[in-house]
Amino acid sequence: MDFNDTPEEAAFRSDCRAWLEANAKPKSDHSSAGDGMGAHLDTDAVEASKAWQKKKADAGWACLRWPKEYGGRGATSIQNVIWGQEQAKFDTPADVFGITHGMCGPTVMTHGTDEQKEKWIPGMLTGENVWCQLFSEPAAGSDLAGLRSTAVRDGDDWIINGQKIWTTGAQWADWGILVVRSDPNAPKHKGLTYFVVDMHAAGIEVRPIHQINGGREFNEVFFSDVRIPDANRLDEIGNGWMVSLTTLMNERASIGAGGGASAISELIDLAKRIEIDGKPAIEQSAVQERLADFLVKARGLRYTGLRTLTALSQGKTPGPEASLGKLVGAVLGQDMAAFGMELQGMCGGVNDPGLGIDGSTWQSRYLGFPGLRIAGGTDEVLRNIISERVLGLPPEIRVDKNVPFKDIPSGN
Amino acid sequence: MNFDFSDDQKLLKETASNFLKEHAPLALCRAVLESDDSYSAELWKKAAQLGWQATAIPEEYGGYGFGQLELAVIAEEVGYALAPIPFASSVCFATDAIVLAGSDEQKKRLLPKLASGDSIATFALTESPGQNGGEKSKTKLDGDSITGTKLPVLDGDVADVVVVLADCGAGPTLALVELDASGVERTKLECIDPSRSVARLDFTNTPAEALGKPGEGGRLAETLLDRAAVLMAFEQVGAATRALEITKQYTMERYAFGRPIASFQSLKHRMADRYCDIEIARSNSYYGAWALENNDRELAVSACLARVAASEAFDQMGVDMIQLHGGVGFTWEFDCHLFYRRSKLLSSALGSTASWKRKLIRRVSGQEAA
Ligand SMILES: Cc1cc2nc3c(=O)[nH]c(=O)nc-3n(C[C@H](O)[C@H](O)[C@H](O)COP(=O)(O)OP(=O)(O)OC[C@H]3O[C@@H](n4cnc5c(N)ncnc54)[C@H](O)[C@@H]3O)c2cc1C
Numbered sequence: 001m002d003f004n005d006t007p008e009e010a011a012f013r014s015d016c017r018a019w020l021e022a023n024a025k026p027k028s029d030h031s032s033a034g035d036g037m038g039a040h041l042d043t044d045a046v047e048a049s050k051a052w053q054k055k056k057a058d059a060g061w062a063c064l065r066w067p068k069e070y071g072g073r074g075a076t077s078i079q080n081v082i083w084g085q086e087q088a089k090f091d092t093p094a095d096v097f098g099i100t101h102g103m104c105g106p107t108v109m110t111h112g113t114d115e116q117k118e119k120w121i122p123g124m125l126t127g128e129n130v131w132c133q134l135f136s137e138p139a140a141g142s143d144l145a146g147l148r149s150t151a152v153r154d155g156d157d158w159i160i161n162g163q164k165i166w167t168t169g170a171q172w173a174d175w176g177i178l179v180v181r182s183d184p185n186a187p188k189h190k191g192l193t194y195f196v197v198d199m200h201a202a203g204i205e206v207r208p209i210h211q212i213n214g215g216r217e218f219n220e221v222f223f224s225d226v227r228i229p230d231a232n233r234l235d236e237i238g239n240g241w242m243v244s245l246t247t248l249m250n251e252r253a254s255i256g257a258g259g260g261a262s263a264i265s266e267l268i269d270l271a272k273r274i275e276i277d278g279k280p281a282i283e284q285s286a287v288q289e290r291l292a293d294f295l296v297k298a299r300g301l302r303y304t305g306l307r308t309l310t311a312l313s314q315g316k317t318p319g320p321e322a323s324l325g326k327l328v329g330a331v332l333g334q335d336m337a338a339f340g341m342e343l344q345g346m347c348g349g350v351n352d353p354g355l356g357i358d359g360s361t362w363q364s365r366y367l368g369f370p371g372l373r374i375a376g377g378t379d380e381v382l383r384n385i386i387s388e389r390v391l392g393l394p395p396e397i398r399v400d401k402n403v404p405f406k407d408i409p410s411g412n
Numbered sequence: 413m414n415f416d417f418s419d420d421q422k423l424l425k426e427t428a429s430n431f432l433k434e435h436a437p438l439a440l441c442r443a444v445l446e447s448d449d450s451y452s453a454e455l456w457k458k459a460a461q462l463g464w465q466a467t468a469i470p471e472e473y474g475g476y477g478f479g480q481l482e483l484a485v486i487a488e489e490v491g492y493a494l495a496p497i498p499f500a501s502s503v504c505f506a507t508d509a510i511v512l513a514g515s516d517e518q519k520k521r522l523l524p525k526l527a528s529g530d531s532i533a534t535f536a537l538t539e540s541p542g543q544n545g546g547e548k549s550k551t552k553l554d555g556d557s558i559t560g561t562k563l564p565v566l567d568g569d570v571a572d573v574v575v576v577l578a579d580c581g582a583g584p585t586l587a588l589v590e591l592d593a594s595g596v597e598r599t600k601l602e603c604i605d606p607s608r609s610v611a612r613l614d615f616t617n618t619p620a621e622a623l624g625k626p627g628e629g630g631r632l633a634e635t636l637l638d639r640a641a642v643l644m645a646f647e648q649v650g651a652a653t654r655a656l657e658i659t660k661q662y663t664m665e666r667y668a669f670g671r672p673i674a675s676f677q678s679l680k681h682r683m684a685d686r687y688c689d690i691e692i693a694r695s696n697s698y699y700g701a702w703a704l705e706n707n708d709r710e711l712a713v714s715a716c717l718a719r720v721a722a723s724e725a726f727d728q729m730g731v732d733m734i735q736l737h738g739g740v741g742f743t744w745e746f747d748c749h750l751f752y753r754r755s756k757l758l759s760s761a762l763g764s765t766a767s768w769k770r771k772l773i774r775r776v777s778g779q780e781a782a
Contacts, residue, residue: 285770288770300695309413380681394675
């Protein structure tokens with residue numbers, strides 16, 4: 001058991017740092033861990049993110065784990081983490097490529113043909129193209145396979161109709177991964193097909209949705225007779241569910257341990273500065289006990305991540321256990337935000353960046369974290385996954401399996 | 413970076429697991445619980461034949477000279493089996509104390525017998541309800557004799573040697589007392605987990621000797637508690653893992669409303685949450701083990717992390733185990749109460765969970781030297 005870098009890892013780390021020092025500014029002490037939903041984005045922020053990605057790609061520091069033939073570095077998982085640790089010490093532009101690199105890239109690499117990979121992977125890596133994930137629909141979120149948007153074959157093309165919703169970053173995306181129903185007569189999981197869609201194609205309309213945290217990062221996306229060439233289909237017709245699972249596994253792993261854990265040191269720092277009954281809050285036993293609960297979870301998540309990493313480096317594949325990181329991390333982030341507000345007494349409800357303590361980060365986290373508990377699989381869905389796929393408990397009793405999709409009852 | 417046990421350590425774990433499967437079924441734990449015995453002397457002897465007690469004792473004193481990671485993997489299996497032996501008190505705390513702080517003469521005299529399992533050692537820090545081990549002792553060490561009352565003392569009714577926290581005038585000091593000496597009164601106390609034992613020890617001018625430097629016993633006791641907490645966390649994680657397995661099995665086989673009760677979502681989710689607790693505790697314990705093995709500055713913090721996570725994971729698993737079994741979970745004949753009892757014994761044995769939480773935050777925030 002060894003936490004320290006091996007000599008090779010240490011050398012790699014100093015390479016990372018050298019490049020970052022030459023190309024980015026170190027973070028100030030006051031930069032915050034974010035509100036769980038990432039920074040609010042606008043066109044300028046997107047451009048800045050693309051420029052930073054391009055800079056990294058030109059120097060060979062983009063998508064480190066991806067194969068060299070596509071411009072990656074063929075790096076190990078551990079090297080990738082080392083890079084992430086070092087990059088986190090620098091003040092880099094907000095990232096619009098989370099979905100592109102965390103979900104779309106791995107899915108195309110797993111299920112795409114060589115031509116498809118050559119066509120799409122390099123643009124993801126160089127930051128030229130932003131991607132989005134067109135999965136959820138008004139009637140299909142947790143029950144993703146209940147989706148209703150349709151694909152109908154027309155010669156070498158498919159014609160897409162329907163509506164997607166909650167599509168993060170659709171307004172900035174050039175490409176999207178799309179799962180739609182190609183056979184309404186098949187049972188629900190069997191009638192799906194997976195495509196890559198050009199977001200600039202005719203018939204696509206994107207409408208931003210206003211979120212509770214004030215942002216407008218997610219969207220409704222309407223498809224009216226949108227044509228997708230069959231060459232943009234990933235994997236077999238009817239195999240869309242399997243391809244979606246690849247995306248979802250990667251999604252949970254990439255949201256994973258991040259969660260709220262990194263805010264713990266800011267929370268401890270806040271408790272040092274706030275006074276309760278004439279004493280620093282951090283000296284009050286009730287405060288200490290709450291902080292300890294958070295710290296134990298935050299560190300536990302970090303070390304769980306390291307155990308996963310070790311397993312990866314031993315050649316094991318990460319399984320559904322990755323759901324643990326997102327489940328525990330998102331709840332933790334929200335709980336810590338609430339406690340950060342609680343510590344502020346009557347000012348807990350002040351969300352004014354000018355007046356509030358720490359620029360109202362705790363308040364904005366409180367408004368951001370509910371999103372993380374829903375996005376990428378709700379807490380409840382993750383508990384189902386853990387209980388069924390990790391613990392082997394019986395699956396949910398289903399009334400929708402092995403019935404033609406069109407005969408399944410639906411509500412609002 | 414390699415955050416895993418070595419192949420040799422994994423092999424040791426497997427050997428321990430197979431050994432306990434054969435020699436320490438839950439029936440053994442129950443047998444001790446239902447008898448007047450304080451532990452299974454037979455299992456203790458067999459464990460000694462495997463060399464468990466000798467694991468971390470240096471070779472020159474009759475041990476194998478392995479490290480704490482080897483003890484950690486054994487502790488996890490001891491927990492998994494709910495083995496009714498004084499492993500935590502004797503091996504993880506008291507033997508460690510002597511290895512760490514004993515003089516050469518003390519080591520030569522005491523360690524070989526501990527290594528062979530012929531002798532059992534324990535520790536005695538607290539004196540009254542509400543204490544967690546760091547308090548000032550009323551027990552006095554006066555030159556080579558000790559007077560005072562210690563309670564509770566884990567395995568105090570069967571131990572041969574005890575490491576006692578006392579005051580020597582120059583401040584807190586650890587003392588070694590051999591319990592066959594004059595002026596020792598032992599009273600076995602009722603234990604929440606009768607498969608293990610606790611006692612009260614009264615010393616009246618009992619022969620004793622200092623362990624480590626007089627006046628430095630407070631710091632030393634803290635360090636020993638930290639070290640033992642990491643190993644006990646493995647024991648707790650092992651036990652909680654077993655409790656979850658048994659609960660899973662039972663709820664898959666028990667039917668209600670025409671289906672296995674394990675298919676009810678509130679039960680599934682409860683078990684998923686316990687799985688998360690246990691994995692968080694396991695990860696924190698790994699980190700503690702790493703700090704322990706490397707004698708790292710991080711030990712003070714990592715011990716608290718491991719202790720808090722593991723105590724809470726096992727305590728909650730004990731509670732849920734009974735609840736998810738329904739009525740049979742409340743019967744003497746079912747094994748749930750063995751886990752329920754053991755969880756509370758372990759989560760109090762080194763000080764309350766809340767006390768470790770406060771210690772954790774005082775340490776990370778620099779209010780307490782770590
Ligand atoms: C910030 C944010 C960003 C998002 N970005 C994207 C994106 O980029 N692309 C995309 O495709 N989607 C995205 N989503 C959508 C997200 O995946 C869904 O919102 C999520 O899967 C839940 O689906 P739903 O909203 O339809 O809620 P529902 O599925 O209707 O859930 C409502 C409630 O019912 C519970 N529930 C549902 N089924 C079960 C069950 N079987 N057992 C127990 N409880 C259950 C849920 O846990 C929840 O509490 C995003 C969501 C958010 C909040």
